[in-house]
Amino acid sequence: MEVIIKKDYDDVCSESAAIIEEAWRRKNNLVLGFATGKTPLGLYEKLVEFYRQGRIDFSAVTAFNLDEYVGLEASHPQSFAHYMDHHLFRHVNIRKEDIFRLSGRPPDIDEHCRAYERKVRDSGGIDIQILGIGKNGHIAFNEPGSSLSSRTRLKILTPETVAAIRPFFQDEKEVPRFCLTMGIGTILETKTALLLASGKDKAGIIARAVEGPLTASVPASALQLHARAIFVIDEAAASKLTKRDYYRWAYENKDRALDPLKIIPLKTKG
Numbered sequence: 001m002e003v004i005i006k007k008d009y010d011d012v013c014s015e016s017a018a019i020i021e022e023a024w025r026r027k028n029n030l031v032l033g034f035a036t037g038k039t040p041l042g043l044y045e046k047l048v049e050f051y052r053q054g055r056i057d058f059s060a061v062t063a064f065n066l067d068e069y070v071g072l073e074a075s076h077p078q079s080f081a082h083y084m085d086h087h088l089f090r091h092v093n094i095r096k097e098d099i100f101r102l103s104g105r106p107p108d109i110d111e112h113c114r115a116y117e118r119k120v121r122d123s124g125g126i127d128i129q130i131l132g133i134g135k136n137g138h139i140a141f142n143e144p145g146s147s148l149s150s151r152t153r154l155k156i157l158t159p160e161t162v163a164a165i166r167p168f169f170q171d172e173k174e175v176p177r178f179c180l181t182m183g184i185g186t187i188l189e190t191k192t193a194l195l196l197a198s199g200k201d202k203a204g205i206i207a208r209a210v211e212g213p214l215t216a217s218v219p220a221s222a223l224q225l226h227a228r229a230i231f232v233i234d235e236a237a238a239s240k241l242t243k244r245d246y247y248r249w250a251y252e253n254k255d256r257a258l259d260p261l262k263i264i265p266l267k268t269k270g
């Protein structure tokens with residue numbers, strides 16, 4: 001696990017965009033997993049900027065959305081499909097046929113979820129999965145208690161989540177109670193998990209996810225099992241981590257670590 005601590009939210013987004021740009025340079029047909037929420041918005045702005053500057057070309061990129069509310073059409077302004085179109089896809093040259101989404105109204109939910117898993121596998125797997133983290137530790141819509149090996153499936157939203165999203169819907173009847181979400185097992189199979197967090201209200205849960213015990217009660221703690229999890233967080237979100245100095249030191253020495261003999265010179269006796 002790598003923890004990168006940046007000064008503020010803007011730097012978190014710049015660093016994350018740079019990680020994606022660097023990955024794209026190495027593999028133009030990158031498979032990216034996209035998250036919604038407030039946190040990744042600044043990252044998506046940077047990706048649009050990079051596209052306009054010619055730094056990233058999305059024509060060979062494949063996209064997978066992480067989750068979706070059950071009951072909403074893709075065109076609904078609160079759907080995650082709409083969010084991704086609005087904030088990223090419509091501004092870059094990604095091909096429509098290379099954007100995969102969970103449907104909010106599939107005819108057969110179980111089959112739809114299984115087919116989504118198959119599509120992820122057929123794409124060669126997700127190279128970089130962008131993630132936010134809920135204050136309760138959820139990643140995607142894997143709320144506390146979710147199985148650490150769960151796959152894409154239907155989840156019931158917690159009463160807190162339903163209350164939090166209520167203001168975004170005009171009609172009570174429209175407010176989603178269910179969602180489809182990639183599972184924690186699905187996320188653990190991605191090649192890189194890139195989690196962004198900002199602000200002091202995330203500090204407690206970041207500390208539990210990064211340094212606390214591995215537990216289904218904090219779904220993001222499952223990333224401790226991930227082969228390559230990168231937390232890009234700002235000072236405020238990092239403020240409760242006990243090993244902050246080590247994370248900073250490791251980040252500062254990362255380039256030198258390419259040649260470990262330079263940072264840990266062998267001591268000779270006598």
Ligand code: PGA
Binds near residue numbers: 038132133135
């Ligand atoms: P936020 O949501 O980015 O809006 O804080 C994160 C999440 O709930 O996953």
